Amino acid sequence: MKHLVLISTTLILAIVSCENKTEEPLPKDPDKAEVVSVDRFSDQAAVLMKRSAEESLPGANDPVNFDVIPFITKSYGPAGQLVQYYNFDVQLTIPALIYVLFREGEEDPVEGQINIIDVIPGDAGYNDFWLVTKVRVPASYQANTLTSFAGISSSGYTVDTTTTLVNCPVVPEGSTATKRLGTESKNLHRGWYKDKIAYYFSFEEKELSTTPVGTVPLSPVYVTFVENPNEEDPTSGPPSGLVTEPGSDQTHNVIATLPEDEDYSPLWIVYVYDNADFDSVKDLETAEAANILIEAAMNVNCPVVFIDQ
DSSP: OHHHHHHHHHHHHHHHHHHHOOOOOOOOOGGGSOBOOOOTTSTTTOSSOOTTTOTTSOOTTOOOBTTSTTSEEEEEOTTSOEEEEEOOOBOOSSOEEEEEEEETTOSSOOTTOOOEESOOTTSTTOOSEEEEEEEEEOTTOOTTSOOSHHHHHHHTOEEEEEEEEEEOOEEOTTOBOOOOSSSSOOSOEEEEETTEEEEEOOEEEEEEEOOTTSOOOOEEEEEOBSSOOBTTBTTSSGGGOBOBOTTSOEEEEEESOOTTSTTOOSEEEEEEEOGGGGGGOOSHHHHHHSOEEESSOOEEEOOEEEEEO
16 A cells, blocks of 8 residues: 555656646747738838828738839939939837847857847837847757747846847848848848748948937938928828939939948938929038928938949
């Protein structure tokens, strides 16, 4: 009888031990993960480029070719240089967070781990501009074990914010934007979003840091529209389109800084000038001399990708 009691007690302890054992999460394979649906042109995500106002814009999760109008603009630089920039619509000055994982004691990100985000276009707080946030994981950590912000939060790992900003617009899988100033990859990058895969571009024409108050820096751009903005006419201003030279897609928009300048930022604060001054505006001096109709109208993400010196 004593032997039976001992055996029963041992079995009970073994069962309890198995029930209480916490299994370590296993790494996930990004190649086999579900891809999240992205729509940059919904009413929730867009300001200037809403599909509800322009039916020709790509549908939800349809690949976007950003190398065609209205997603790319020919403009002038501060000294009259011919420049081109992509148009990624209005963005906030408060960056979103992108989580980059580092093993304890190492200065390079975990090899094979893709970065983690917690918002995509249409989500509250989404921004193309991301504040790099370091997550310190144990030396034994296996890449892609963490695949969500929820996982980071529950892990208890140390999280350190930086002042480093990256410009990485989240887009549908298969989207293209083939122009860059630098030598960075023109391909799409992958990130984890709530255990799913999100795709994004990266623009590295200038190293960016937050302002002293933690926001994305701004630089001026001067623009003019086919119809000057009129509060009584909803088709005026941006919906009427940019003024261009006859038979051309060359605008007389003028950006105030270039990536080589210390105060350059791809988040442009828009100044709208009178379209009556279109012919006279060809550089920063003439843009500043034009009749400014609206100051600080909006902030738009337009990374410069071409300069004809």
